[in-house]
Amino acid sequence: VCVVGGGGSGLAAAIAAVQAGASVIVLEKCGITGGSTNVSEGALNAVDPERQEPQGIEDSIPTFYETTMKGGHNTNNPELVHFLTDNALDSVHWLESLGVEFKDEIGSATGSLGQRSHYPATPSGNTYIRSFQQFIDDNADAIMLLNNMQAKELILDDAGAVVGVKALYDGEQEVTVNCGAVVIATGGFGGNVEYRQKVNTGVWKEVVLDDSIGCTNIKPCAQGEGMVLAENAGAELICLSDIQLHPCGTPGTGLMEDIRTSGRNRIFVNTDGKRFVNEGAERDVLCKNIFAQPDGTYWIVVNTLRYPDPDEPDANGATINNMLALGHIVAGDTVEALAGEMGVDAANLQASIDAYNAVVEGGTDEFGFVADNTADAAMTEGPWYACRKVPTVHHTMGGIRVNVESEACNADGEPIPGLYAAGECTGGIHGENRLGGNAIADCMTFGRNAGTNAAKYALA
Ligand SMILES: Cc1cc2nc3c(=O)[nH]c(=O)nc-3n(C[C@H](O)[C@H](O)[C@H](O)COP(=O)(O)OP(=O)(O)OC[C@H]3O[C@@H](n4cnc5c(N)ncnc54)[C@H](O)[C@@H]3O)c2cc1C
The missing domain is CATH 3.90.700.10 (Succinate dehydrogenase/fumarate reductase flavoprotein, catalytic domain)
Known part of the structure; x- marks a missing residue:
């Protein structure tokens, strides 16, 4: 399995694919691993009675589901939201199994509409990336992470199935990866000023999202490149005008x-x-x-x-x-x-x-x-x-159309064989407004899902 993007969703996918028996190569464009996940606060929403009840917090999975839909103005894909809200706690436990420690105290990310945000015990989303890196170091026979490796194109066979990736190392050396399946996990496009303004016809259409508005993301990471790769392979891009601004700039x-x-x-x-x-x-x-x-x-x-x-x-x-x-x-x-x-x-x-x-x-x-x-x-x-x-500018909720198996889909909803996607490069989960703490939950939950399913497909 080849994973494009070494942020939270990509590394979650890569590790899940290894756990499902695949050997994995991760291509990361930047010289530093982790993308937006690395600099995030790390807040992860999940219904977790073991932690919430001692604090007197009343919650349930239906409440989490309804709140997520309400926050997204009911434009979210209900099936994807159910998958997210049903499985987010499993992601907490899976992260713990990889060595991530969470605080016992549950908090609330900005705009989370509830008290269900889990915070790592050590500062920030870098905690997740450090644990993932440890797994990679410990499993070097099964997984390889290459930095400064920018995916440029997906390779398709005659039947339209994705069978590889063409990449550029250090901006000049051409590299070809042949593989059984590809997971696109390249993050959002908040750092791409021209593109974000081009598609800005939704909630923020009255506001010009040019350089006069900043961005919380690491700009070279968040250019939306993986969306273009997937689109060129036949995937549909959806909900692109669903752009999130954050009040904490x-x-x-x-x-x-x-x-x-x-x-x-x-x-x-x-x-x-x-x-x-x-x-x-x-x-x-x-x-x-x-x-x-x-x-x-x-x-x-x-x-x-x-x-x-x-x-x-x-x-x-x-x-x-x-x-x-x-x-x-x-x-x-x-x-x-x-x-x-x-x-x-x-x-x-x-x-x-x-x-x-x-x-x-x-x-x-x-x-x-x-x-x-x-x-x-x-x-x-x-x-x-x-x-x-x-x-x-903080988060881009639109992107590659996926189904609940994390398969990238065309405009008719049919999966592109061999192509999976997860994280901020996908669309439809968060609707017009994402809840604070739901992106990390999304990355970990759908990242694992994409990696597991890509491995099954590649090994079949
Ligand atoms: C400052 C900040 C704070 C945040 N806090 C929270 C929070 O507390 N809770 C929450 O839920 N959400 C938070 N978010 C949002 C959340 O962190 C992101 O939505 C999420 O981490 C995105 O993960 P990802 O794996 O999809 O993308 P990323 O983590 O951005 O990873 C994508 C990776 O793909 C790489 N890439 C891109 N193009 C290519 C290419 N062509 N070839 C190879 N690699 C490529 C990038 O370099 C990057 O490393 C925050 C975001 C920011 C910026």
Whole structure:
């Protein structure tokens, strides 16, 4: 089996294919392995009573399914969503079997619409890539990962079955891989500015997604190349206009840095110090409301609840003192002092915090924020911290049409023999708006599925 793309879904597919008895070669375009998965927060949604119940979190697979469909405006492919929500916990257990440790505490990624996000015990999605790399090192007789190897074309036999890949090593040396099946796992196209704007006819059609909007992805990885390879082999590309913007962009770069919007106990205020949205809303709702604020920007405000120790690394490995030293955030011992650093009206900021706290204490607010009594507490004590944010291109939900076997399909829904696809390069799972934490669940669940089925096909 040849896997194109060495990110989360590609490596999950590669390892599952090895476990199903195949020998595997992974082609990775970049000099570093891991793609977007490597730099992600690593939040993985799954219904997991063993972890959720001790925290008092009520959840179920039907709730996970319905929430995913609601978040996607009911435009998701129901069969794929059922497969995802039914099998995400198996992915958690499979990752654990490869050495990934998850925190016991379940959290909520930005726009997850619920408390079911699993976080690795060591910072970020790099945890997954390190465990995968360990498997590759330990199974060198069965799996080979080649960096700086860019797939350029799929090889088809006379019957239209995919039987190999043509690639370019280091930009110049032509390489041919002959194989029994190919898994495309090349990630999204968020870093391809021209292409993303060309297909931007959906949720964000009023916004020009040119260079004035940043991107959270590693741009050379996220060019959508695998989609073109699959299309040239006969696969259909679907839902391309379903592009996700994320509210956690750093002004100027769009990278996702510093204080994150994920988690609880944070408020969003505009440059007047006023709240303007339910912080727990879907990402498209959040970003639309941010664009409506002065300068299309806002501040995330947190306090000691989020960062009790300024030297304790957060889920992404950064400490408050790191962020302060870099000048990326402002701080104050009191709300008034913080407001001074932010340059916002102190009375407005205090009123915003009070309104949020009132919901946590059982009230309601004008934005429909719903407190989660398993995680939210009143924000009352300093030190306080704030960080400026803007919307940024984050995820592309459209891509290669796949069925529930992870086979790439043509416009009639018929599988292309020998061609499988998984992860952000596929379309239809997330609908018009993906839930936070569902991409990693998708990559691991459908990556495993693609690898297992590709191995079965190749070995048959
Ligand atoms: C900063 C950030 C934070 C995120 N946080 C979360 C989170 O907490 N939870 C969540 O669910 N989602 C999160 N996401 C989204 C999620 O990480 C991605 O959707 C997911 O990791 C994509 O995985 P993938 O395997 O499909 O693609 P990737 O991980 O991007 O891997 C694709 C790989 O294919 C390679 N490639 C591309 N073209 C070729 C080619 N022609 N030949 C060979 N190789 C090629 C790329 O170089 C890349 O390494 C985050 C994303 C970012 C950027």
